[in-house]
Amino acid sequence: MAQYFLIFISAIFVNNIVLAKFLGICPFLGVSKKTSTAIGMTGAVTFVMTIATIVTWLLQKYVLVKYDLVFLQTVTFILVIASLVQMVEIILKKVSPSLYAALGIFLPLITTNCAVLGVALLSAGNADFGLLQSTMFAIANAIGFGLAIIIFSGLREHLEFADVPEGMKGAPVALIVAGILALAFMGFAGLA
Template sequence: MEYLLIFISAIFVNNIILSQFLGICPFLGVSRKIDTALGMGAAVAFVLTLSTIVTWLVQTYVLNPLGLQYLQTLAFILVIATLVQMVEIILKKVSPPLYQALGIFLPLITTNCAVLGVAILVIQKDFNLLSSIVYAFSTALGFALALTVFAGIREQLSLVQVPKGMQGMAIVLVTAGLLSLAFMGFSGVDLGLRQMMGLQ
């Protein structure tokens, strides 16, 4: 039941983009079309989940025993960069159109603060490996959900006449703010679930 709580909380209550404001760069840059948003969401989900597993193992079995915790950020970035290169090579071979559509934002997953943030958060929250995997995958789903919903809204916005003063990035930022407010409606859901499960 604890895993269900982590799952729901990471997707809706503490959404990595709309509540914690991490990963805003791809959120604004790759959200023009739903297809591209889904591709980016899948790429981030793969990198985020795999990097969290590897970084947790590195922290637990290498950095902590050797007293090298101060190298955490450097080690985590190296792991994430390696995984992103792997995703880039796979996408280039498997789906060239998606690779072209993601463009510069694919290598930018390396510096996406959401990926590094989750890797560090699971260590700070003292999660075990299974909890870390559930948290990372749920966070990736929340990232993909926010990106896809936002892309759908932007596709609809391109079909309507927006006032001249609100065109371009202005309407995009207002829409992102409203979407963030909508997700704030989920606050308290995790507390209610904890009470229902008798965890608090």
């Protein structure tokens, strides 16, 4: 039990996937202008990341390693993720057109969200992780991603009203705020 707790604390706070491991920066900067879209993105990422990690873990163990095909890892993993995203897109279009409209072009971008592939590769590469640990790891990282992007979107909503020097408007000031947020998250270091 303690082990799973540690996976969660470590992935969400100490080694936050966005702020410490630099994965998933594109959506972190791209869809964080409004909290509502950030929440939607988090939902989509959580879903894809968890399923992708389960599927790729099984593939890694029962196909790639078994038949000595580990060199095909990157190709297989990205194909699994790309098909999953396509599936989520089709389902979302049917179930919630409003959310689909809000996430717009960012849903296909989950394919190129390195957080998803990154977590899949990390769990497959960790010899200590069984299927359950990998699943937990994926969920924990998705929560970590969500926490970072939602906090950040809250900050950016306030930033809209701040008097920022002309040259720093947009991406530069957003990155500096992200840096300060990362600094705050460093305070969790050593927890796990």
